[in-house]
Amino acid sequence: MKTLHRKVRKIYLLQQKKGKLVEVDKMIKHNARKLYQQQLIDNMVVSLKRMKKRSLEKWTKYIHRWAKRKGWWEFPNSPLEIHMKIVTEAAEATEEVRSGNPDVWFDEKTMKPEGEAIELADAVIRIMDYFGYKKWDLEKMIALKMRFNETRPYRHGGKKC
Numbered sequence: 001m002k003t004l005h006r007k008v009r010k011i012y013l014l015q016q017k018k019g020k021l022v023e024v025d026k027m028i029k030h031n032a033r034k035l036y037q038q039q040l041i042d043n044m045v046v047s048l049k050r051m052k053k054r055s056l057e058k059w060t061k062y063i064h065r066w067a068k069r070k071g072w073w074e075f076p077n078s079p080l081e082i083h084m085k086i087v088t089e090a091a092e093a094t095e096e097v098r099s100g101n102p103d104v105w106f107d108e109k110t111m112k113p114e115g116e117a118i119e120l121a122d123a124v125i126r127i128m129d130y131f132g133y134k135k136w137d138l139e140k141m142i143a144l145k146m147r148f149n150e151t152r153p154y155r156h157g158g159k160k161c
């Protein structure tokens with residue numbers, strides 16, 4: 001914490017030298033938060049390095065097992081509900097960008113990861129859970145569609161966006 005404080009102080013002095021007119025308290029808090037967030041991300045990256053690597057198939061099976069264990073399949077949703085829940089994760093990603101939040105950040109009270117990248121990961125998690133439920137092979141489906149996509153013309157024949 002001391003190092004963090006020193007780093008914050010250094011940043012403050014540097015910015016003061018540059019003649020930036022900022023409110024002291026607000027800026028120190030802002031910089032402390034930025035550093036704290038960076039430390040959380042760094043710690044998370046270190047702990048994730050120890051996590052075992054999984055194939056798409058293993059992720060799909062693991063995520064579906066986890067979802068069942070957590071009660072999400074006690075009353076199975078209809079395909080339409082599942083599709084909409086995937087869409088809501090994409091909408092959450094949109095809101096993260098609209099709010100100008102970093103790609104990944106942590107709620108400091110709950111330590112829940114947030115951000116555009118996390119919300120899109122949520123969408124993938126929901127898709128994988130459903131693939132696990134349907135016993136579909138995600139890797140094969142991606143390969144099947146990409147093989148066709150490769151044959152499509154530039155911008156699929158003139159699509160604007």
Ligand SMILES: [Mg+2]
Nearest residue numbers: 089092119122
């Ligand atoms: Mg989400």
